[in-house]
Amino acid sequence: MAQVSIRKVVKEYEGGVQAVKGIDLEIADHEFVVLVGPSGCGKSTTLRMIAGLEEISGGEIAIGGGVVNDIPPRDRDIAMVFQNYALYPHMTVYDNMAFGLMLRKFDKAEIRRRVENAARILDIGMLLDRKPKALSGGQRQRVAMGRAIVRDPKVFLFDEPLSNLDAKLRVQMRTEIKKVHQTVKTTTIYVTHDQIEAMTLADRVVVMNHGVIEQVGPPTELYHRPATKFVAGFIGSPAMNFIPARLEHGSGALNIHLPDNIVLPVPEERRSRYASYAGKEVLFGIRPEHLTEIRPNDHRPNLAPLHLTPEVVEPMGMETLVHIWLQGTEISARIDPAIPAEPGRPLALAADMGQMHLIDPQTDRMI
Amino acid sequence: MSATAASPSAAVPGLGRRIGSLRKERRWALLTAYISLVVAAIVMLAPPFYMLITSLKTSAEISDLSGTPWIVRNPTLDNYWALISDPMFRGFFFNSVKITVCVVAITMVISVFAAFSLARMKFFGSGVLATGVFLTYLVPDTLLFIPLYQIVGNLGLLNSIWGLVLVYPTLTVPFCTWIMIGYFASIPKELDEAALIDGANWMQMLTRIFIPVALPGIIAATIFAFTVSWAAFVYPTAFITRPDEMPLTIGVVSQLIRGDTFAWGQLMAGALLAALPPVIVYAFLMDYYVAGLTAGATKG
Numbered sequence: 001m002a003q004v005s006i007r008k009v010v011k012e013y014e015g016g017v018q019a020v021k022g023i024d025l026e027i028a029d030h031e032f033v034v035l036v037g038p039s040g041c042g043k044s045t046t047l048r049m050i051a052g053l054e055e056i057s058g059g060e061i062a063i064g065g066g067v068v069n070d071i072p073p074r075d076r077d078i079a080m081v082f083q084n085y086a087l088y089p090h091m092t093v094y095d096n097m098a099f100g101l102m103l104r105k106f107d108k109a110e111i112r113r114r115v116e117n118a119a120r121i122l123d124i125g126m127l128l129d130r131k132p133k134a135l136s137g138g139q140r141q142r143v144a145m146g147r148a149i150v151r152d153p154k155v156f157l158f159d160e161p162l163s164n165l166d167a168k169l170r171v172q173m174r175t176e177i178k179k180v181h182q183t184v185k186t187t188t189i190y191v192t193h194d195q196i197e198a199m200t201l202a203d204r205v206v207v208m209n210h211g212v213i214e215q216v217g218p219p220t221e222l223y224h225r226p227a228t229k230f231v232a233g234f235i236g237s238p239a240m241n242f243i244p245a246r247l248e249h250g251s252g253a254l255n256i257h258l259p260d261n262i263v264l265p266v267p268e269e270r271r272s273r274y275a276s277y278a279g280k281e282v283l284f285g286i287r288p289e290h291l292t293e294i295r296p297n298d299h300r301p302n303l304a305p306l307h308l309t310p311e312v313v314e315p316m317g318m319e320t321l322v323h324i325w326l327q328g329t330e331i332s333a334r335i336d337p338a339i340p341a342e343p344g345r346p347l348a349l350a351a352d353m354g355q356m357h358l359i360d361p362q363t364d365r366m367i
Numbered sequence: 368m369s370a371t372a373a374s375p376s377a378a379v380p381g382l383g384r385r386i387g388s389l390r391k392e393r394r395w396a397l398l399t400a401y402i403s404l405v406v407a408a409i410v411m412l413a414p415p416f417y418m419l420i421t422s423l424k425t426s427a428e429i430s431d432l433s434g435t436p437w438i439v440r441n442p443t444l445d446n447y448w449a450l451i452s453d454p455m456f457r458g459f460f461f462n463s464v465k466i467t468v469c470v471v472a473i474t475m476v477i478s479v480f481a482a483f484s485l486a487r488m489k490f491f492g493s494g495v496l497a498t499g500v501f502l503t504y505l506v507p508d509t510l511l512f513i514p515l516y517q518i519v520g521n522l523g524l525l526n527s528i529w530g531l532v533l534v535y536p537t538l539t540v541p542f543c544t545w546i547m548i549g550y551f552a553s554i555p556k557e558l559d560e561a562a563l564i565d566g567a568n569w570m571q572m573l574t575r576i577f578i579p580v581a582l583p584g585i586i587a588a589t590i591f592a593f594t595v596s597w598a599a600f601v602y603p604t605a606f607i608t609r610p611d612e613m614p615l616t617i618g619v620v621s622q623l624i625r626g627d628t629f630a631w632g633q634l635m636a637g638a639l640l641a642a643l644p645p646v647i648v649y650a651f652l653m654d655y656y657v658a659g660l661t662a663g664a665t666k667g
C-alpha cells in the first residue's frame with residue numbers, strides 16, 4: 001500500500017512527440033484514481049511511466065515515498081492489468097497467477113494460499129488448471145486481475161482493462177473491479193477513455209487532454225463544477241449543450257440571449273459572478289438532463305420556460321432524448337417518455353438555470 | 368418460430384439453390400486441390416522412390432538394362448550393410464552430426480538474441496541493422512566461398528570440420544534472425560512487459576516467457592539452420608579434401624565415385640541414409656511448429 005506522487009513529469013518520444021507535458025498528481029494511499037481522456041491524450045504513457053515500462057523524460061515519480069525514476073519495473077512493487085490481458089499462453093491459470101510469486105521465491109504453501117484466495121475473490125477457482133486459450137474474454141480478464149491481486153503490490157495499474165469486453169460484461173466487470181478494490185484496498189490507477197467507467201469507479205477522476213491534466217476531482221465535482229469547456233463536454237452523457245450566447249443587462253436583471261430570440265434569466269445568486277461579462281459573447285452550457293419538460297408542481301428554483309421544436313426524437317425507454325437545432329447548434333434535452341414528442345411539433349421545455357454554465361470563448365474556461 | 372427455423376430455405380426464396388451451388392463449388396475446389404496434390408506428390412516422390420529401388424538392387428541388376436528399372440527382382444540390403452559397416456562412412460556421418468549440432472547451437476543462440484533485440488528494442492540504428500541482416504542473406508554463397516576460403520585458410524582451418532562450423536553460421540544467422548524478427552514482432556509486447564512487472568529480469572523473461580511462446584518461430588529457424596548445415600555441399604567441396612574430415616554429403620560422393628565408376632547402389636543407399644536425420648527431425652518438430660502457441664495470450 002502506498003501513495004504515488006507524480007511531479008512535473010514529461011514524456012517526449014523520439015522524434016520530438018511530447019505525449020505528456022509536465023503533469024503533477026498526488027495519489028493517496030488506498031485511493032482509486034481514474035485517468036480519463038480522449039484517445040492519444042497520454043493516459044497510457046503516464047501509466048507506463050509509473051510502471052517503469054517507459055523512461056521518464058523529465059520530472060519524477062515516487063511510489064511510497066521513494067523516487068522510482070531509475071528503478072526497473074520488477075523492483076517497483078506494482079502490478080499491471082493490460083488491455084489485452086497478456087496472459088502467459090503456455091501456462092495454466094494457476095501458474096499464470098503464481099509466476100510472479102515464484103520469481104520472488106515465496107514458498108509453495110504460501111503461493112497456493114494466495115492463488116486460491118485470489119481465485120475465490122474472483123470466482124475462478126474451477127479454472128485453475130486450464131490454459132488461457134480455453135477461457136472466455138471475461139474469464140481471461142479475471143485471471144489478469146488475479147495475477148495482480150496475488151502479488152499484493154503497492155499499486156495496481158489498469159490500462160483500459162474492460163475495453164475488449166462486450167457492453168454487458170463490461171458493466172459486470174466494472175462492478176467486480178470496484179468490489180475487489182473495496183476488499184483489498186490497494187492504491188489503484190485506472191486508465192480508460194470511457195467517462196462512465198471513470199465516474200462509477202473513481203474516488204477521484206483525472207481528466208487529461210493533449211498531454212496535460214485539465215482537472216482533478218471527485219466525480220460529482222467534475223460533473224457539477226467542471227473547470228473547462230473540455231471537462232464539461234467530456235464528463236456526462238449525452239454531452240453538455242454549448243450554445244453561443246450574449247450576456248446583457250436588462251431591467252435590473254442579467255439575461256442570456258440565445259439564438260432565435262430566446263432570453264433566459266441568470267439566477268440572482270450568480271449575477272455578481274457573471275457581471276463583468278455583460279455585453280460580451282459567451283458560451284452558454286447546459287446539460288441535457290437540465291433541459292426537461294415542464295413538470296407540474298416542479299419546485300426547482302430558477303426554472304426558465306422555453307419553447308423549442310425538436311427535429312429528432314429518440315425514445316430510450318426510461319427517458320426520451322430530443323434533438324433541436326438552434327441556428328446551426330445542435331442541442332439535446334432529456335424528457336419524460338410519457339410526454340408526447342414528435343419532430344416538428346413545438347415542445348414546452350424548462351431550463352434549470354441553477355445548473356447553467358458560462359464559458360469564456362477566449363480561454364475555454366468556466367466563468 | 369420453430370416452423371420458420373425448420374425450413375429456412377422456404378422462408379428465403381432462392382437460398383436453397385444458392386447453398387447447393389456453394390456446395391458444388393466447394394466440391395470442385397476439393398477435387399482440384401486433390402488432383403494437384405497427387406500430381407505434385409508423384410513428381411516429388413518419384414526420385415526418392417527410384418533411389419530406394421536402386422539402393423535395394425545388386426550391382427548386376429542395376430547394370431542389367433532389360434526390363435523396367437522401377438521394380439526390384441532380388442531385393443538386398445547389401446548396399447546398406449556395406450556402408451554401415453564401413454568405418455569411413457560412419458566417420459562421415461559423425462562429422463555431419465558434429466558440424467550440424469555445433470552450427471545449430473551457435474546459430475540459435477546468436478540469432479534468438481539478435482532477433483529479440485531487433486524486434487523489441489529500439490536503439491540507434493536498429494532499423495538499418497535489421498535491413499542489413501536481410502541484405503547479408505541475399506549475397507549468394509557461390510560468391511562468398513572464394514573470400515571465405517582465404518579467411519578459413521589464414522585461420523588454418525582448411526581441411527577441418529571446424530572451418531565449416533565457422534563458415535555455416537554466416538549463412539544461417541542472417542536468415543534465421545530475419546525470420547525470427549518477423550515472428551517475434553507478432554508476439555504482443557505486453558507479454559514480456561507483464562513478466563518484467565511480475566518480477567522477472569531480462570534473462571528470466573526470455574527463458575521462462577518469451578522463448579516458450581516464440582517456440583514455433585524458433586523451431587522454424589532451427590529446422591532451417593539444420594537443413595542448411597546438414598545438406599551443405601559447396602563449402603565442404605571447396606574447403607575439405609581429407610576424407611576423415613568430410614561430412615556425409617561430399618563423403619558419399621567422393622568415396623563412392625571412383626573415376627567414372629559409380630557405385631550406384633551404395634550411392635543411393637548413402638543418400639537415403641543421409642536424408643534420414645532431416646526426416647526424423649522434421650517429423651519430430653513439425654507438431655510444435657504447426658501448433659500456434661500464442662493462442663489465448665490476448666483477447667483472442
Ligand SMILES: Nc1ncnc2c1ncn2[C@@H]1O[C@H](COP(=O)(O)OP(=O)(O)OP(=O)(O)O)[C@@H](O)[C@H]1O
Binds near residue numbers: 013014018041046193
Ligand atoms: N512509442 C511511441 N513513439 C512515439 N509516439 C508515441 C509512442 N507511443 C505513444 N505515442 C504518442 O503519444 C501520444 C499519447 O499516447 P498514449 O498511448 O499515451 O495515448 P492514450 O491516451 O493511452 O490513448 P488511447 O486511449 O488511444 O490508448 C499519442 O499521440 C501517441 O501517438
Ligand SMILES: [Mg+2]
Binds near residue numbers: 043044045
Ligand atoms: Mg492507451
